[in-house]
Structures are given as structure tokens and as C-alpha cells.
Amino acid sequence: MKKILLAISITTLILTVILISLKAYYVAVALIAGTLIIGHRELWALIKKRKLPPVDERVRENAGRSLRNGFIFFAIATAFLMLLFSINRTLNPEIMHLLGGLFISAGAVYALSYLYYDRAEPRLSERGLKMLKKFLVMAGASLAVFILSVFLHNMISGLLDIEEPVFFVISTIIAPLAFAVGIIGSLVLFIKGLFSRAY
DSSP states (O other): OHHHHHHHHHHHHHHHHHHHHTTOHHHHHHHHHHHHHHTHHHHHHHHHHSSOOOOOHHHHHHHHHHHHHHHHHHHHHHHHHHHHHHHOTTOOOOHHHHHHHHHHHHHHHHHHHHHIIIIIHHHSOHHHHHHHHHHHHHHHHHHHHHHHHHHHHHHHHHHHOSOOOHHHHIIIIIHHHHHHHHHHHHHHHHHHHHHSOOO
16 A cells, blocks of 8 residues: 555655646646545554555455546546537637636545445445435436437537437436436435445
8 A cells, every 4th residue: 555655655656747847737737636535544553553454355346446446537627628629619618727617526526436335335224225226327317318418419409400409308307407416416425425334
């Protein structure tokens, strides 16, 4: 664990120096913040107890699954942004801001995933876990439906030169509403799992 933490710290330091030399300050700050979020457990233990926390099989499994979730989120968010910019060529984003946002959000996904696997997953009942997964699937599916509806609405409106109402209603009302329900339900169950006693 010491070697891994040292390697991550050195790599982050080198990349930060390179990013600062390129004047990519937002990305440098986001990289440092993302690294601190990912190493929050180890850094907190070093500050509080002056030693690294014990690493058992459960910790390794939680960290591995959390890294996987963070990477998947980073890949999907990047693909979504590329799709968005390929459809709407009038967008002219600052790439460094986007990259910085991706780093911080991927680190936050890692931290939330670790909290889920470490505390919420074993503390929710089997019924609670099923409900949480249903809410998460609803949020993910509604996001996919939103992207697809926007794409289809723009394509049909552009090709047929008419105002297409069905996909417009889905993308502006139904999909955002389903996404809000999925996110709120997931958060309620997640917080309940964090503060409830183990079953």
C-alpha cells in the first residue's frame, strides 16, 4: 500500500508540474483534487494515526470495484461529450475546463462507490439493495433515453423540416423527471444504508 500511495503521489506531482508548465491550471487543480479524493482513506489515516490503514481482502475488493466504477464513469462521460460536440458543432468549450471537471467527477464517483461498497451495501437489506439497484437503473436508463431523444428530435426536425413533438416531450419532461426520481430515490436509500445498523 505504501508503494502504491507513493507511486500515485509521484505520478500526480509530475503530471501537475507538466500541466502547470502548459498553463493548464484547472486540470492541475482537478488532478490534485481527484487524487486526494481517491486517497482520502489512506491520507486521513496518516493524518489521524500516523500510519496507513490495514488492507485486507475486503478493502482491496472495494477499492478495485470503486476504481472500475470511476473509470467507467470517466469513459461514458467522455463519450457523451464527444457525441454532444459532434452533433452540435456550434459549441466551443474550453477543453481544459472539461478535463478538469472529468477528473474531479471521476474522483467523486470513486469515493461514493467506495462508501457504497464499504458501508451501504452490507447495511442495506436484500429488499433495500434491490430497490437501490432499480433506482440506479432508472436514472441510467432515463439519461440514455434523454440523449437518444435529443438526437432523434434534432435529426427528424432537421431532415423533415418539421417540429417533432414526441421526442421533444420525452427529452424535456419525461426523461428529466425519471432521472430526478432515480437519483433522489438512490440517494435516500444510500444515506439510509450509511446510517443504519448492519443487518
